[in-house]
Amino acid sequence: xxxxxxxxxxxxxxxxxxxxxxxxxxxxxxxxxxxxxxxxxxxxxxxxxxxxxxxxxxxxxxxxxxxxxxxxxxxxxxxxxxxxxxxxxxxxxxxxxxxxxxxxxxxxxxxxxxxxxxxxxxxxxxxxxxxxxxxxxxxxxxxxxxxxxxxxxxxxxxxxxxxxxxxxxxxxxxxxxxxxxxxxxxxxxxxxxxxxxxxxxxxxxxxxxxxxxxxxxxxxxxxxxxxxxxxxxxxxxxxxxxxxxxxxxxxxxxxxxxxxxxxxxxxxxxxxxxxxxxxxxxxxxxxxxxxxxxxxxxxxxxxxxxxxxxxxxxxxxxxxxxxxxxxxxxxxxxxxxxxxxxxxxxxxxxxxxxxxxxxxxxxxxxxxxxxxxxxxxxxxxxxxxxxxxxxxxxxxxxxxxxxxxxxxxxxxxxxxxxxxxxxxxxxx
Numbered sequence: 001x002x003x004x005x006x007x008x009x010x011x012x013x014x015x016x017x018x019x020x021x022x023x024x025x026x027x028x029x030x031x032x033x034x035x036x037x038x039x040x041x042x043x044x045x046x047x048x049x050x051x052x053x054x055x056x057x058x059x060x061x062x063x064x065x066x067x068x069x070x071x072x073x074x075x076x077x078x079x080x081x082x083x084x085x086x087x088x089x090x091x092x093x094x095x096x097x098x099x100x101x102x103x104x105x106x107x108x109x110x111x112x113x114x115x116x117x118x119x120x121x122x123x124x125x126x127x128x129x130x131x132x133x134x135x136x137x138x139x140x141x142x143x144x145x146x147x148x149x150x151x152x153x154x155x156x157x158x159x160x161x162x163x164x165x166x167x168x169x170x171x172x173x174x175x176x177x178x179x180x181x182x183x184x185x186x187x188x189x190x191x192x193x194x195x196x197x198x199x200x201x202x203x204x205x206x207x208x209x210x211x212x213x214x215x216x217x218x219x220x221x222x223x224x225x226x227x228x229x230x231x232x233x234x235x236x237x238x239x240x241x242x243x244x245x246x247x248x249x250x251x252x253x254x255x256x257x258x259x260x261x262x263x264x265x266x267x268x269x270x271x272x273x274x275x276x277x278x279x280x281x282x283x284x285x286x287x288x289x290x291x292x293x294x295x296x297x298x299x300x301x302x303x304x305x306x307x308x309x310x311x312x313x314x315x316x317x318x319x320x321x322x323x324x325x326x327x328x329x330x331x332x333x334x335x336x337x338x339x340x341x342x343x344x345x346x347x348x349x350x351x352x353x354x355x356x357x358x359x360x361x362x363x364x365x366x367x368x369x370x371x372x373x374x375x376x377x378x379x380x381x382x383x384x385x386x387x388x389x390x391x392x393x394x395x396x397x398x399x400x401x402x403x404x405x406x407x408x409x410x411x412x413x414x415x416x417x418x419x420x421x422x423x424x425x426x427x428x
Contacts, residue, residue, distance in 0.1 A: 017105065213362060251312050
């Protein structure tokens, strides 16, 4: 009787690259990209996957499985740890997966850049292909109205906002974040790499990201879409015992005119409605992170954070963990979804979303990022993004609803967020 064959263990080969290496050069269709100010991870190919069903503790389980899988990969002394990467669905009742890339290029804040090739032990890494690639010089024409289909329609969204504000006035719910989507028929095969190039150029201070969503049918490679976007919101960064988070809530448009732009920022900072919306988020994050940290600090007043198109109210958090070995995804599991993307109290906001939000968010507003074998990692909130499938893009945008929210104003806010991504999509 033949003995079942066992797969050889995985081994990682690390190669130091120069500081001028562009992470985007390592991105391939169906791969992973996560970069801010030149720092991040770009992955191609699949060495291994870890998957877990949905349910309570989903993200924590997935993180532990990823750490266990990464720890089994044989590495050389002094080499950086391989990484597991991915985008997780917003709803923790949905299954989720992380991928260990066959080839990952990793650059940390201290500036070192490494290429990590993960293959079965005894096999040589694939030859590093060199791709001569530059971003598109000119965009495609703007999308015609006939190519765009709101889901839900603006008037339906406004009605949901009105219902939410009434529920807030008479119940325990204090805030809910309602999202809507916009379907775009591009009438051409969309190029994720070109779109990343454009998003990164427009907003280098945001996390530009792309991640293949979990295949709906594992027998069909690529049956899931690709989530691509540029988000300003850091959900959590962990290095050893050090934590950072920068939740956002409250926004206002930016203008080309410096005087109008400054006035918009000042109005946002003074807005009682936006300050209240932001306060719920800060209280939520402080409560969760306070359970993990000895020293957790954040400013008493929010800060203004500007992206290319939007002003945000932001509060940066810094903390030191009780236990440095706590995995980053264990904390993400407790933190997500924050009041910035769900609402407050969390359970009441979830209930309101089930009733008032007709779309499936997928990975929109979920965590996107990476973790290593030490449990360190960096995760952002997948905002300002689109799900790309061939010639179709589904754009997502949301607004935080509180007691004083005006339905027409919230519709306008989501429309502005769509317009910024629609413009970048012309380059994809």
